[in-house]
Amino acid sequence: MKVAVVGSGVMGPGIAQVFLMGGHRVALTDIKEEALTAGAREIKNSLELMVSKGISDLDVPALLENLETTTDLATVKDADLVVEAVPEVIEIKKKVYDELDRYCRPDAVVVSNTSAFPLPDIFPQFRPGNFFVAHFMNPPQIIPLVEIVKNDRTNPDKVAWLKGELEKCGKKPIVINQFIKGFLINRMQAAMAREALYLYEKGIVSLEDLDTATTACIGFKSAWQGTFETMDYIGLDTCAFAYNVIFPDLCSDTTVPGTIMQKVKEGKLGLKTGEGFFTYPDGAADVSLERQSGLLEQLKLFNAYLLKK
Numbered sequence: 419m420k421v422a423v424v425g426s427g428v429m430g431p432g433i434a435q436v437f438l439m440g441g442h443r444v445a446l447t448d449i450k451e452e453a454l455t456a457g458a459r460e461i462k463n464s465l466e467l468m469v470s471k472g473i474s475d476l477d478v479p480a481l482l483e484n485l486e487t488t489t490d491l492a493t494v495k496d497a498d499l500v501v502e503a504v505p506e507v508i509e510i511k512k513k514v515y516d517e518l519d520r521y522c523r524p525d526a527v528v529v530s531n532t533s534a535f536p537l538p539d540i541f542p543q544f545r546p547g548n549f550f551v552a553h554f555m556n557p558p559q560i561i562p563l564v565e566i567v568k569n570d571r572t573n574p575d576k577v578a579w580l581k582g583e584l585e586k587c588g589k590k591p592i593v594i595n596q597f598i599k600g601f602l603i604n605r606m607q608a609a610m611a612r613e614a615l616y617l618y619e620k621g622i623v624s625l626e627d628l629d630t631a632t633t634a635c636i637g638f639k640s641a642w643q644g645t646f647e648t649m650d651y652i653g654l655d656t657c658a659f660a661y662n663v664i665f666p667d668l669c670s671d672t673t674v675p676g677t678i679m680q681k682v683k684e685g686k687l688g689l690k691t692g693e694g695f696f697t698y699p700d701g702a703a704d705v706s707l708e709r710q711s712g713l714l715e716q717l718k719l720f721n722a723y724l725l726k727k
């Protein structure tokens with residue numbers, strides 16, 4: 419099939435790579451030529467890294483022959499699937515949908531990678547039934563999960579089709595049956611972040627130890643065992659007892675914690691400014707590369723043991 423990815427920023431190239439690795443023809447489009455050049459370079463580097471790490475034995479030059487980069491959105495006209503990954507600005511999204519409406523095949527599936535907006539509700543006239551959300555995780559070429567978000571009008575056959583195609587590309591899609599703020603992953607992460615920030619602000623646990631709790635226990639086990647499997651493993655009677663004691667003690671604040679607001683005020687925004695909760699004297703590129711290498715090791719294990727679970 420042919421897939422068109424609109425927007426070659428942080429997410430677009432990785433999303434394009436997913437479908438290239440699935441054996442499809444992919445058109446990556448952007449309004450900026452330099453974004454396309456950078457995107458194509460990222461895809462090549464990432465594919466080569468995957469091969470060198472033994473993740474796949476794909477023929478990189480052959481795959482890249484299936485990649486077209488263009489500033490001409492009319493390339494979507496013969497696409498079976500269009501993935502929109504333009505900035506999270508409603509006016510930009512609207513402009514793109516107006517154009518897509520002119521070019522796309524009537525039966526094409528159009529999905530948005532939005533992190534926040536209920537776009538099929540905001541634009542009910544745009545491709546009703548065939549337009550919904552497919553939220554890839556960053557970096558999309560590595561993280562297996564994709565959140566598909568539908569509403570009452572979404573065509574269930576198109577959802578089933580996309581889910582199947584993503585699975586064939588090695589992804590683990592899940593379906594969220596109605597729009598909820600933050601979808602699933604960001605809600606679960608926010609719940610954990612709120613508790614971690616609370617314990618840090620109270621001076622009960624250090625930042626370093628809170629992060630060790632995630633990587634050396636919660637994340638370590640969660641890669642192999644889901645939330646509900648974990649409860650079964652613990653024993654539901656024990657869970658009931660523990661939650662009865664812990665739930666009333668958990669943070670339930672509804673405002674953003676002061677620690678984050680203060681850092682934002684000081685311009686300490688994290689990796690991108692060289693300082694957030696921690697400092698990054700060697701710059702973002704090194705940290706990102708180390709992270710990507712670690713995630714690829716994890717992907718190897720995931721593909722070997724968990725993909726078909």
Ligand SMILES: NC(=O)c1ccc[n+]([C@@H]2O[C@H](COP(=O)([O-])OP(=O)(O)OC[C@H]3O[C@@H](n4cnc5c(N)ncnc54)[C@H](O)[C@@H]3O)[C@@H](O)[C@H]2O)c1
Nearest residue numbers: 425426427428429448449453503504505506531532533556
């Ligand atoms: N960055 C993340 O970690 C992340 C994760 C999940 C979802 N998302 C979502 O994915 C979408 C894209 O995010 P991003 O971080 O990749 O954005 P980005 O700003 O990095 O990239 C967007 C790209 O779209 C291009 N663009 C702008 N107008 C265009 C148009 N009319 N036609 C074609 N291209 C156009 C820009 O030139 C830019 O290269 C957003 O909806 C965002 O919320 C982002």
